[in-house]
Amino acid sequence: MSAAVCFMISASVELTREFCEQLDGLVGPQLTLLASDICEQYNVNRRISGPEKEPQFKFIYFNHMNLAEKSTIHMRKTASVSLTSVHPDLMKILGDINCDFARVDEDEEIIVKAMTDYWVVGKKSDQRELYVILNQKNANLIEVNEEVKRLCATQFNNIFFLD
Incomplete structure (x- = not known):
């Protein structure tokens, strides 16, 4: 779904594998749902507006x-x-x-x-x-x-x- 998320983490926090796994476990499922909803809404809007064509x-x-x-x-x-x-x-x-x-x-x-x-x-x-x-x-x-x-x-x- 090509979604990218940027987190601002304090420089005082040590970035360990365990920290990244905990972060992924906490926000990963919600981000997957959000990316899926955005993709679905994009496809709905594209169908409504018709095929991509040059404006008049x-x-x-x-x-x-x-x-x-x-x-x-x-x-x-x-x-x-x-x-x-x-x-x-x-x-x-x-x-x-x-x-x-x-x-x-x-x-x-x-x-x-x-x-x-x-x-x-x-x-x-x-x-x-x-x-x-x-x-x-x-x-x-x-x-x-x-x-x-x-x-x-x-x-x-x-x-x-x-x-």
Whole structure:
């Protein structure tokens, strides 16, 4: 069940084989039950949510005024590396849109259909930027725009964006 438990034991306690056996006898059965319950609950939740699949959209939000950010694109951040869950071609499109936004001071919106049939949307409004990658291959421009509006309403309902 791949469960790991960490115990903090005082440095004054001598770690002998007997001590470890007593600890295992005391907490081992309860930990086995707990790990089993967690595994069972995980499997139930996985069945309810359906098979693992890529979400309909991923986004990056950045506010230049207060440096707030929100992202579903970055899987893991470490001190030296930020790993992304997005294809490099799509990241290049995001960078190109960001460069376009940097050239002008007005609010604007850019929608791009990538060669991989993904849609990439950039919105800039009052020093706030939102970049969205949609996985809707058969969608048209109107459907993409509506999906981005829904995202803004659910994730950014208190933030003003272009309509």
